[in-house]
Amino acid sequence: MIVAKLIDTTLCIGCKACEVACQEWNDQEYTMGTFDGSYQTKPELEANFWNLIKFNEVEKDGATSWLMSKYQCMHCADAGCLAACPAPGAIVPLANGTIDFVHENCIGCGYCITGCPFDVPRLNSTTKKAYKCTLCSDRTAVGLEPACIKTCPTNCLTFGERDELLRMAETRTVELKADGFADAGIYNPQGVGGTNVLYVLKHASEPEQYGLPKDPVIPWTVSLWKGPIKWMGMLMFWGTIFGAFFHFVIYGPQDPEKHGHPRDAEEEPSEKP
């Protein structure tokens, strides 16, 4: 069974209880951020801050409005962090769809940050390892819902079976459209095979307004490295090794006594083409 989170952004009131719950459950030390005139707790995710409510201030129809979004790991079906990770066992896709980081296997290269189309993982400068939302895998494993879900006071957040949540999201979209939000829809980007964090957006055709990429995919340079470059490299390495070996078998070493001398620079000038 694939589990997921559904985030109905239209119901978020920006209380940030989910941020607190995340910090508490995961026993994170809070580090002071920078105040930049926004209601947002921090400008960005941090290695010890995995769940950020973004207060996206957007001008719509002459009025400023907040398009709330919950910024965290999207738990992609086709995860870019996993594609880029060079350390086997450091990033593990669980059977329930969670992408979990196993820190004893993490080597701290930070490739997951580069591979992630949502720019989510962060390196801890002390432990030199990468961190992000675990979908509370230590809670879901024993049948509990993630901490952020548990604490949400407005039912903006729902946890459950993915297919069920998609049906709920459809129903909610229909409601929103009936309320006059013609552009309402679900954010479930197919470029990464769909995500296990789903959003209901009022302005689904403009996810950028929520700080969400429009069409996220695994970066093509990562795919290039993991695909053609790897094949080309293996071909060239083995080709050269076998080529050298068979060159030796066929032609043997260079031997001045057998192979005739190059024209001696002393005797005659070299021939020009």
Add this chain to the structure above:
Amino acid sequence: MKNLEMEIRIPRFDAYERVMHWMAALSFFYATLTGLALWSPKLYWIATVLGGGYHVRGSHPWVGVVFAVVMGVMARRWAAGMRLDADDRVWLTRMHKYATHDHAALPPSGQFNAGQKMLFWTQMAATLALFVSGFVLWFPEWMPRSLRLLSIAAHPLAAIGSITSILVHVYMGTAAVPHSMRAMLRGYVVQDWARFHHPKWYKTWRASNDV
């Protein structure tokens, strides 16, 4: 070759060049092994053997810096002598003659033949690419995403070019050209060898040494 004791020894690489070369070789060897380990999960066992992935992630960039610095020293020492002359350009068009031991068809080489010169420039270009892209990958949290995305593909590409040409270099320096290893280990070659492989260089040596 005839009895070595009877031969006149021609100095080919001084101690400075030999140390320089082997420092480059050793750092390259380590960076290659650890790089391959991080390149493919199938080769990750190399990292395990060399102290674990976490350690390797820490050491690979530093050894890379050592390699890049030594290559800089090497460039200072050798770059001037690595320019291709007219003979070298002809040599390159007849490389297959070299591979098939038809040496009579080749123009004479100086201290380095055109193949060695190409290796030198390939390595210099690859080192520059590896150093720049490696530096970006070293500090992912400080580098712009676009540079990291570029480097994640550029670093292995440059490494493939570099490693492949070094594989050829190792073959040439060991099995394919007898006695060339002695030049880099002990620093000298004998007359016949010099005259056969590097006639123009040999001529210069002869001119200043009365034998």
